[in-house]
Amino acid sequence: MVIAFALLELTVDSGDQMAIEKFPIIWGVLAMLLLFAIAIEVVSESLKSIMFRGLSPEAQDRYLANEEVRKENQFAGLKRLYGKLKGSKPIEDEGEIVLDHNYDGIKELDNKLPPWWVYGFYVTIVFAVIYLARYHIFDGVTSSEEYEIEMEEARLAVEEYKRTAKDLVDVNTVELLTEEADLAAGKVIFDGKCAVCHKNDGGGGIGPNLTDKYWILGGGIKNVFNTISEGGRDGKGMVSWKSELKPAEMAQVGSYILSLQGTTPAEPKAPEGDIWVDPDAPSPAEEVMETVVDSTAAEAEITMAGN
Numbered sequence: 434m435v436i437a438f439a440l441l442e443l444t445v446d447s448g449d450q451m452a453i454e455k456f457p458i459i460w461g462v463l464a465m466l467l468l469f470a471i472a473i474e475v476v477s478e479s480l481k482s483i484m485f486r487g488l489s490p491e492a493q494d495r496y497l498a499n500e501e502v503r504k505e506n507q508f509a510g511l512k513r514l515y516g517k518l519k520g521s522k523p524i525e526d527e528g529e530i531v532l533d534h535n536y537d538g539i540k541e542l543d544n545k546l547p548p549w550w551v552y553g554f555y556v557t558i559v560f561a562v563i564y565l566a567r568y569h570i571f572d573g574v575t576s577s578e579e580y581e582i583e584m585e586e587a588r589l590a591v592e593e594y595k596r597t598a599k600d601l602v603d604v605n606t607v608e609l610l611t612e613e614a615d616l617a618a619g620k621v622i623f624d625g626k627c628a629v630c631h632k633n634d635g636g637g638g639i640g641p642n643l644t645d646k647y648w649i650l651g652g653g654i655k656n657v658f659n660t661i662s663e664g665g666r667d668g669k670g671m672v673s674w675k676s677e678l679k680p681a682e683m684a685q686v687g688s689y690i691l692s693l694q695g696t697t698p699a700e701p702k703a704p705e706g707d708i709w710v711d712p713d714a715p716s717p718a719e720e721v722m723e724t725v726v727d728s729t730a731a732e733a734e735i736t737m738a739g740n
């Protein structure tokens with residue numbers, strides 16, 4: 434049954450599922466096999482008993498005696514190996530190893546250590562020597578270094594994942610892209626689709642100047658991404674691009690636009706909107722507030738300690 438199960442799992446192509454899960458009919462096949470096995474067993478047992486009854490009484494005795502011997506020798510090899518590994522003296526020979534003290538009839542045997550244990554002990558010594566040499570004498574990788582290596586591998590894997598999964602970005606997860614390739618791709622999109630209204634250098638025309646600090650609809654990659662994706666105010670001319678550009682492309686062109694910040698276009702359009710301040714960056718005022726809060730907390734702790 435085990436072999437049949439293994440063979441079925443190996444030969445039936447079931448993707449990353451177990452064959453037995455994907456094709457429940459395999460249960461049926463195995464059940465049939467089991468029935469067959471039982472049937473064969475029943476038939477051979479009854480044949481045996483019929484033939485046994487056909488024997489003469491002496492032949493029956495001989496047969497039984499043979500059976501006995503066969504059973505005894507069945508696992509002789511294994512039994513011998515087990516005895517060797519245990520290494521203990523058989524009870525008949527215990528007299529040879531009894532020590533010569535005797536406490537109220539309690540005696541002590543000087544049994545040898547079991548070979549399996551002794552060899553296991555030697556193995557640990559060899560292991561310890563190799564371990565010591567490898568990690569404390571030569572430059573083996575310690576656990577903390579292993580940790581660092583794994584973290585580094587994970588970081589690379591995440592980066593790789595992000596590279597292949599760029600289209601997963603949306604307005605909440607989008608981040609400013611700084612890689613050359615992304616900005617170049619953003620420029621291609623910008624020159625092809627946006628420059629008619631914003632000018633090639635972002636100086637502005639029908640659309641506003643994208644190189645200054647003033648934004649009508651908010652600066653920063655999240656707002657810019659949102660503007661590109663959803664469009665500007667009604668009737669102003671900035672349409673929603675989400676049906677035409679993939680999320681990754683909107684992130685690229687948005688990042689490209691932001692890379693134009695602070696450049697001087699040939700004919701800059703006058704600023705429109707308000708100066709954009711990133712709400713995530715702490716303003717100097719907020720930093721002062723935090724210090725005040727911190728020192729108040731510290732004072733409270735001191736008071737409590739005093740009490």
Ligand code: HEC
Binds near residue numbers: 623639648669687706
């Ligand atoms: C048909 C002209 C036109 C095209 C093409 C166009 N825009 Fe605009 N864009 C505008 C106008 C007009 C506004 C101002 C919208 C408003 O006032 O609501 C604007 C606003 C913006 C803003 C917000 C600026 C701010 O100050 O908040 C961004 C960012 C922007 N566009 C990016 C793009 C990108 C990227 C493309 C190409 C995919 C593009 N635009 C294509 C006309 C255009």
